Amino acid sequence: MPELSVAVFATDQDQRAVLQVLVDGTSVAQTVCSSPTMPLAATDPVIRRTRGFAPDVILIDIASDGVTAALRAVELLHQELPDAALFAIGPMTQPQLIVSAMRAGVREYIERPTTTTDLLEAFVRLTATRRKPGRESSRGKVFTIVNAKGGSGATTVAVNLALALQSIHHATALVDLAPLGHCALHLNLKPAFTISDALTNLHRLDSSLLDSFMAHHDRGLQVLAGPSIPTAIEPSASDFARLFDTMVGHFHYIVVDASSRLDSATRLVSNLSEKILLIAHADVASLWSAGRVAQYLGDSGSRDRFALVLNRYRKVAGFNEAETEAAIGAPVLWRIPNQYFAVSAAIDRGVPVMQQGASDISRSISGLAEYLTKDDLEVKRTAWSLFKTV
Ligand SMILES: Nc1ncnc2c1ncn2[C@@H]1O[C@H](COP(=O)(O)OP(=O)(O)O)[C@@H](O)[C@H]1O
Numbered sequence: 008m009p010e011l012s013v014a015v016f017a018t019d020q021d022q023r024a025v026l027q028v029l030v031d032g033t034s035v036a037q038t039v040c041s042s043p044t045m046p047l048a049a050t051d052p053v054i055r056r057t058r059g060f061a062p063d064v065i066l067i068d069i070a071s072d073g074v075t076a077a078l079r080a081v082e083l084l085h086q087e088l089p090d091a092a093l094f095a096i097g098p099m100t101q102p103q104l105i106v107s108a109m110r111a112g113v114r115e116y117i118e119r120p121t122t123t124t125d126l127l128e129a130f131v132r133l134t135a136t137r138r139k140p141g142r143e144s145s146r147g148k149v150f151t152i153v154n155a156k157g158g159s160g161a162t163t164v165a166v167n168l169a170l171a172l173q174s175i176h177h178a179t180a181l182v183d184l185a186p187l188g189h190c191a192l193h194l195n196l197k198p199a200f201t202i203s204d205a206l207t208n209l210h211r212l213d214s215s216l217l218d219s220f221m222a223h224h225d226r227g228l229q230v231l232a233g234p235s236i237p238t239a240i241e242p243s244a245s246d247f248a249r250l251f252d253t254m255v256g257h258f259h260y261i262v263v264d265a266s267s268r269l270d271s272a273t274r275l276v277s278n279l280s281e282k283i284l285l286i287a288h289a290d291v292a293s294l295w296s297a298g299r300v301a302q303y304l305g306d307s308g309s310r311d312r313f314a315l316v317l318n319r320y321r322k323v324a325g326f327n328e329a330e331t332e333a334a335i336g337a338p339v340l341w342r343i344p345n346q347y348f349a350v351s352a353a354i355d356r357g358v359p360v361m362q363q364g365a366s367d368i369s370r371s372i373s374g375l376a377e378y379l380t381k382d383d384l385e386v387k388r389t390a391w392s393l394f395k396t397v
């Protein structure tokens with residue numbers, strides 16, 4: 008991840024020091040300057056000094072006894088350093104303050120006390136939006152698959168979607184983020200390494216090391232397998248940020264099977280994702296869970312990237328799709344047919360339905376892959392040298 012430069016404005020000395028430590032602790036950003044005073048006018052020397060550091064982000068602490076000065080500073084900095092993203096740190100208990108800060112030009116309002124994870128998520132959101140098509144079009148797209156509840160079909164969709172993307176576009180990776188990984192089983196692979204190896208070797212992770220950690224499926228799909236025993240290592244969210252930053256440099260598409268994992272790693276990867284597919288069944292319990300999951304993963308960011316995929320779909324009398332979409336706050340993007348025999352046999356044999364010729368379910372998943380990448384026609388024409396596949 009490109010390192011972001013950060014300017015810190017906080018009148019309180021302790022808070023300034025804390026923010027600096029937290030920013031540097033994300034390991035994707037670094038404090039380049041800090042100021043104990045808030046600028047009072049456009050001519051204030053602190054503005055000129057800050058401009059000299061060309062910060063990507065300006066972090067402003069809104070102290071309870073200095074709200075007016077902090078909001079004035081936001082306005083001035085927004086006007087004088089339009090290329091810097093303004094993040095405010097303040098209390099969440101005063102909605103009017105949050106609205107005023109946003110109106111003055113704040114891009115992210117982060118609760119105080121702040122954590123490294125809160126800041127990291129905000130930094131990742133910033134880099135992800137700056138990376139929209141056209142700016143760094145050679146970077147791959149991430150699709151994250153989570154289930155509304157265990158057994159909804161997240162792994163089945165992730166594995167088959169990854170195979171479909173690989174067959175259409177090549178250069179696709181499948182990352183198994185589940186606490187206990189099933190992707191390798193679905194693909195009949197016996198990985199020598201797992202995501203834990205990649206995360207513990209981040210300091211020297213380049214394309215060839217990453218390649219050696221991945222299991223190679225005979226259709227060309229590369230798989231970063233999940234742990235086969237629940238692992239004790241708890242990588243930090245910034246470790247995941249670094250891993251994915253390396254991966255988007257090497258693959259066109261990265262499908263992430265998060266299954267039921269709901270923690271800071273899944274939140275972080277969701278923030279990096281082009282789309283987060285919530286796999287649910289069309290029943291009350293499943294849809295209720297889907298709403299909760301979306302809320303957990305997307306409460307502070309852009310919910311428009313969430314979409315529902317109704318798996319094992321059958322027309323059910325009384326099921327109202329529009330009401331469901333409104334309740335969950337995400338559109339129904341796709342419906343995958345219910346083919347229990349074909350799917351369970353495919354999992355048992357380790358030969359996914361996408362590999363078994365045309366069927367209703369393979370057509371549905373190919374359609375989903377095409378739909379998700381319909382704007383990426385140029386991708387097909389790009390020649391890729393890394394991890395070239397057949
Ligand atoms: N489209 C489908 N039709 C029928 N059965 C399905 C379908 N998708 C998944 N299944 C079944 O649901 C079970 C759970 O799927 P899995 O992908 O492991 O879910 P998750 O990863 O969400 O826990 C599988 O054993 C499979 O047999």
Ligand SMILES: [Mg+2]
Nearest residue numbers: 161162189266
């Ligand atoms: Mg699963």
